[in-house]
Amino acid sequence: MTRQAAQPTPFHAVILAGGRGTRFWPRSRKRLPKQFLPVIGNRSLIQQTAERLSALAPPERLWVLTNEVLRLQALRQLPQIPRAQIIAEPVQRNTAPAIALAARLLLEQDPNAIMGVFPSDHYIANPAVFLRVLRRAVQAAEQDRLVVLGIPPRWPETGYGYIEFPVGTQSRGAKPAPVVRFREKPNLRTARRFVQAGNFYWNSGMFVWRARVILEAIERFMPATAGVLERLVPLADRTFRRSLAENYAACDDISIDYGVLERAKNIVGFPCPDFGWNDVGSWDAVYNLMPRDNQGNVSRSPIVVQRSGGSYVDAPGKLVALVGVKDLIVVDAADALLICHRSEAQKVSALVKLLEAEGLEGLL
């Protein structure tokens, strides 16, 4: 025990980067989805994620779970991470198998490893506060707990799951608190009630736990996935990729929330203080995150404006002229141009489905 205190448990960060981000079409493509785009600032969201985590997890303890199409992009954008730690799922499964696989690989390196799980496509305005919370979460995880980070809700969002804490739970000090229940995406009325109640937090999709502890839970609740892990050869083995390809499809296609968290008993939550978390869910979210000019426009390109405001413009290499228009999303690509009312920014994914249905594969 004294040895552990002197030499803290190694923290590994696992970044989940298999998403498609269709709401960011036409910029986001199958081969270059949202997490690999510089939608906020000059570096991509995954680069910002890796950089933010580097204070706790240097590159040799960073892991990326992605798919075969995106692995090349991840290698390009994250050259600091050892290549073997950028892992492609042979087929798409949900978050639980990806996390289970990562846990299994970490465990090969270190039986005491703590792992944090992080989406690759979120934005955090205040990394210092985030890191302070994360350090506390790591301490809680050392007690063999499954730690879930909750975000104080800023509006009655119906697109997120919620974590219910005991009535009166406060985010001050970021102390762990028992989780009463996980709540699925609510309707608007329920979401409003959650926000007013004060003890409901957004489920951030960020988790911290010992690799060993999450694997124990997986063995208990997800035996098919556990079986796959058992059949896998070690990462260092030259047949690892083939072994993964042959076995991974047998994993449960389920999220970590449904697969483990809603069933496990050793869950603890962190009602986090507000560190400016944003899942950057649409172009409208980007508009809201970026500084506006006097007319309320946000632009990455030179614009000339007459009686026009409230718009987001991204048209590389072009001047964009807006005349008498309001609240638009304008995103120009070489082969496609999106013009969308800001209030409909969520519908862009439906648009991509439409393109898919029409067989316009080249535009996806």
Place this chain on the structure above:
Amino acid sequence: MTRQAAQPTPFHAVILAGGRGTRFWPRSRKRLPKQFLPVIGNRSLIQQTAERLSALAPPERLWVLTNEVLRLQALRQLPQIPRAQIIAEPVQRNTAPAIALAARLLLEQDPNAIMGVFPSDHYIANPAVFLRVLRRAVQAAEQDRLVVLGIPPRWPETGYGYIEFPVGTQSRGAKPAPVVRFREKPNLRTARRFVQAGNFYWNSGMFVWRARVILEAIERFMPATAGVLERLVPLADRTFRRSLAENYAACDDISIDYGVLERAKNIVGFPCPDFGWNDVGSWDAVYNLMPRDNQGNVSRSPIVVQRSGGSYVDAPGKLVALVGVKDLIVVDAADALLICHRSEAQKVSALVKLLEAEGLEGLL
């Protein structure tokens, strides 16, 4: 006289093509203005104009007055016209000197020549009716009259001049009628009165007269311009271009309307039947001239639409996705993208002035 009846007076068509058409930015540029663009159909407006007139004036009797920057484009687009008849004004003057110059050059070829004057950037939906009217106008011009074509007004336009005919004048039969007065661009109230009165017609900018007769009027009302014509060497002379360059600037900078028509006595008007004349004054005019799809969109590019209608889209080589937007003009070019509410399409020229003021010469 019998000889003239047997061999009709040769009709020459003079096409004025020096305009800039800034309201069609970003498609329209200094080197490729509106008249050279296929804004309606697949051929440019000037090509359509030349083709329409070819029934009365074969290529050897077609003349184009343009400027030095645009002459190359005119030569390219109108290869059927003898090169010498595509004439560049050395400096920009208004319509009166251009028409005077053309008249002088026609007269060199034929002392009896009748000339029609036509803008290069208008659209005529029903050329057969137009040609019928034009033939009658030529007959009236043979009586040494200055003939002005009037268009029956379809709305109280404040952007055009009007021709006032005697009360009760009808367009039926397209007979010439005396012109009571030319009226400058009216305000909306006056324009409404004109349209209701029924004896006010839009001044189309199309004229027919003998070259000799218009030159007599120019000598009388515009002595400076007449002096320039006197000093010019003949078109066939190899020093013609130098002679034009040295003298043309001394011409009066005035329109034919102010310079001649409002002062001459031998004017006669044609209250034309409606032959679908349109001066295609803005992108909104293009929208209104083209067939719409079920959502009321007009597009020259493939579009994918969700809850969007009433828009005009032109983005070569691209798919354009419209989501939740209405009544937009979208015109995409390599270096610029215009997004303009249809109701503000007239303001595009002000936008071009703004670009000019900001020194963005490369975009003009």
